[in-house]
Amino acid sequence: MTSPTPPSEHTYADRTFRSPAGLVGGALLLLLICWIAGDAAIRGEGRVPWLALAGLLAVVPLVIAFTLRPVVSASDERIRIRNPFRTITLPWTDVADVRAGYSSELFTQDGTKYQLWAVPVSLRQRKKVARQQSRQSMDDPYRRTAVTADVRDKKARVAPADQTVVDLRELAERAGDKPVAGGTTASVRWAYEIIAPAVVGAVLLVVLGATG
Template structure:
């Protein structure tokens, strides 16, 4: 008699947070670098092709790292932060707070801080959102719905980074509430749960970005030193 197949683990779709302006800027910058570097690589003479190759090896990975690579992936169980040179993965129970000041930041239970490169803070956007909220309050000082206000436009009155951090904070609070209820039903201690959450934070360095950039920089130094 065959044993019953265990049920598959539930999968949760990741919600993606990233900067569309950074992606557009990165693509344009890569096209410009490849155009200039490719022209020097194939049409240059003497040491110019080698210098162009070294320059491409140095700049292309760095541009990709700071523009195309950053992303925040979040689901009901964990958050994954892909920064230029590191990828940090942790469960929501390891997250203590999320803030958006001059940059978006995540704080773990043990006090470690990680920046969210994929959620850049725009002070101009924040000031514009504050002006919209101020105009709305002046238009309706008693808190009633104004005839000029669009009640469906509540999220547009927040800066993109502030809204993203608020959404992530809501996801974290929901996951922590579910984890607390599960721990209470299983009579697990909160101290052991916090310790296991802190130990489950994983950090991986992006050697696929660091290695070619370092090789290109060393090659550039050698070429200019021996030139």
């Protein structure tokens, strides 16, 4: 009787990071645009229906690109950044740093910078967290430091974008101790499925406007 062969390495599903506000705002904006353009296409006369359809073709891909499309997927071996018009895939060994200033950014070993559209930075949220930290430090009779404070309490006092950057840095550091996967290579792919219809719609709008 042969015993089952144990797996060589435990694999984990990709962790995904998205903007909930972007998803909700994008869905609502798409509904509004489709309602207005659909009403114009059905009730409009003359060239109005064609202008409405051309406008849909030009605007809808852009709304999807900037609201629903952005996502960051990270595994133990690589990070995939899906921005409005590009998808960047990098092994963690190519990543030098991940920062969150006025925007979330990833820097490669050769100095190239990529913005993380899926991780927007909210200065308002940062100020709110800073106020909470100030009140808690004043109310704490023991004056706990970051070393003695509860880790779960510490995470609760970090803005969402900053916490995402911390998580990505931890993944990068963890991957630095592992051998490079043979099939993981850096690549950049343009989102032609977004660019092409937007360009066609814009051209149609120009043509319809010029011939009107």
